[in-house]
Amino acid sequence: xxxxxxxxxSLDVGTMNFVxxxxxxxxxxxxxxxxxxIDLPPNAKKMLRLSGTSFVEREEDVLILGDAAMETANVFxxxxxxxxxxxxxxxxxxxxxxxxxxLAKHVLxxxxxxxETCFFSVPAVPIDxxxxxxxxxxxxxxxxxxxxxxxxxxxxxxxxxxxxxCAAEGFSGIALSFGSGLTNIAxxxxxxxGLSFAVGRxxxxxxxxxxxSIGATQARICAVKEAGINLNAPRNRTEExxxxxxKALLEYVLDQIAARFKSIEGQFALxxxxxxxxxxxxxxxxxxxEFFTRIFEERRKRFPVEISGIRQVKEPLNAVAYGLLIQAIxxxxxx
Amino acid sequence: MVEAKVTCLCSxxxxxxxxxxxxxxxxxxxxxxxxxxxQDLALTVRAGGLTLAFVERCTERRLPSTRQRQVAVQPVPAxxxxxxxxxxxxxxxxEAIRAEFRILHASMRASLADxxxxxxxxxxxxxxxxxxxxxxxxxxxIPHGLVVGNATMSENAVETGQxxxxxxxxxxxALKQIKRKKK
Numbered sequence: 001x002x003x004x005x006x007x008x009x010s011l012d013v014g015t016m017n018f019v020x021x022x023x024x025x026x027x028x029x030x031x032x033x034x035x036x037x038i039d040l041p042p043n044a045k046k047m048l049r050l051s052g053t054s055f056v057e058r059e060e061d062v063l064i065l066g067d068a069a070m071e072t073a074n075v076f077x078x079x080x081x082x083x084x085x086x087x088x089x090x091x092x093x094x095x096x097x098x099x100x101x102x103l104a105k106h107v108l109x110x111x112x113x114x115x116e117t118c119f120f121s122v123p124a125v126p127i128d129x130x131x132x133x134x135x136x137x138x139x140x141x142x143x144x145x146x147x148x149x150x151x152x153x154x155x156x157x158x159x160x161x162x163x164x165x166c167a168a169e170g171f172s173g174i175a176l177s178f179g180s181g182l183t184n185i186a187x188x189x190x191x192x193x194g195l196s197f198a199v200g201r202x203x204x205x206x207x208x209x210x211x212x213s214i215g216a217t218q219a220r221i222c223a224v225k226e227a228g229i230n231l232n233a234p235r236n237r238t239e240e241x242x243x244x245x246x247k248a249l250l251e252y253v254l255d256q257i258a259a260r261f262k263s264i265e266g267q268f269a270l271x272x273x274x275x276x277x278x279x280x281x282x283x284x285x286x287x288x289x290e291f292f293t294r295i296f297e298e299r300r301k302r303f304p305v306e307i308s309g310i311r312q313v314k315e316p317l318n319a320v321a322y323g324l325l326i327q328a329i330x331x332x333x334x335x
Numbered sequence: 336m337v338e339a340k341v342t343c344l345c346s347x348x349x350x351x352x353x354x355x356x357x358x359x360x361x362x363x364x365x366x367x368x369x370x371x372x373x374q375d376l377a378l379t380v381r382a383g384g385l386t387l388a389f390v391e392r393c394t395e396r397r398l399p400s401t402r403q404r405q406v407a408v409q410p411v412p413a414x415x416x417x418x419x420x421x422x423x424x425x426x427x428x429x430e431a432i433r434a435e436f437r438i439l440h441a442s443m444r445a446s447l448a449d450x451x452x453x454x455x456x457x458x459x460x461x462x463x464x465x466x467x468x469x470x471x472x473x474x475x476x477i478p479h480g481l482v483v484g485n486a487t488m489s490e491n492a493v494e495t496g497q498x499x500x501x502x503x504x505x506x507x508x509a510l511k512q513i514k515r516k517k518k
Contacts, residue, residue: 021503028503030496066493106493164502167509191513315498326506330514 008332010324011120015181020107021321033066036080087181088137117332118150119324121157126200158186160323178280203282210241232287273308339370345384
């Protein structure tokens, strides 16, 4: 496959990261940008040039995107702004649409052929946020991807994990994507989506809860998490608070899965046990799998689906983009 | 009653036996008998530090005034009585408001129905565009020009990674095989 040019690209639209993936002659190339930005007055340009910080120049201000925005925000003592909130386009960020367009353009690049296929991820509707849907969110990214020169295709985030991780099981399994804004869940049997939903808790929920309980900022909690923490052996009060909220999140997610699966128990029959696949940036915390497995084992007897094994994806930040890429390549070849 | 009027002429003097301290220009009235007996006073008067005179001060006694000032007070006019009655909206006005709301509701429902028709019915499907052509059929609340054409950033703003293509190729092949079987 590597000898000939493969068309098709993917875009994982996450609350914390935008990740694109493309098959190249040497392998799979991924591009990632952190989904944050900060706006500065035009007179900051000189300072940014001197410091070698990339920025986007606009008429009334300059925008810094991605990881550089986090660093610059710290220098200026400001909170970086986030164009997505709770997994979907943020209603409170007036500039968010333009920023999302910029982020997408930078990770996607130009299409190799006009109208090249691009699969982008869309979260499922969160069951615990009444009134929230993903219709507007999908429409925005449809528009953005099209304006980048691609033919857009929306695809479920957790189903993408099934495509990238469950080929050996005939694309059957339960995928859990522990994101920043939401946790997405999908059950698939032989590529067919049996059930998908999201819960409105993720990494941000942990940061918020832990920060409130110990009187720290969310940014501080996030930094502690990303610096490396072992959930099974917290070393101080901050890490202990984070571990408490991780436990609460996992219990909540597993209970919600059990309740939802029970409600559709009679609608399809599983002839064999299926794997439980764990992915997402929130699952990068040290000791996560041991922590998760322990909590799952406490509930295994009551779990309505027989699980053959629990495993974590190799690249939690890229798994969704890989799954979307597989679908994009298929779609492009069928055209 | 006769009293001793003592006025100080020097800068300051203390009459120990009378328990008095005086400064220049100060005048005090003392009991005449005590003043006569005071040796300190007599000595200081002789030295020219004080003057001493026996005087009788007049006292006047006034009867407390019994007259009271007459103030003319205007009578406060009584506050007008406000009659409170339960407010009952007029039925015709209510009906007009209801009619307005019905029209507004119907127009919102029609707009939403148009939007819903333009959307796919499944959520998170694996294929198909969402709103067809963005130029004609798209709702107007998503602005055009979201991707700024001339916005450029250096390449180092994007973190690039490279992975083996084997997992993607294997999954693609497996997926192709399943689709072929289904056909």
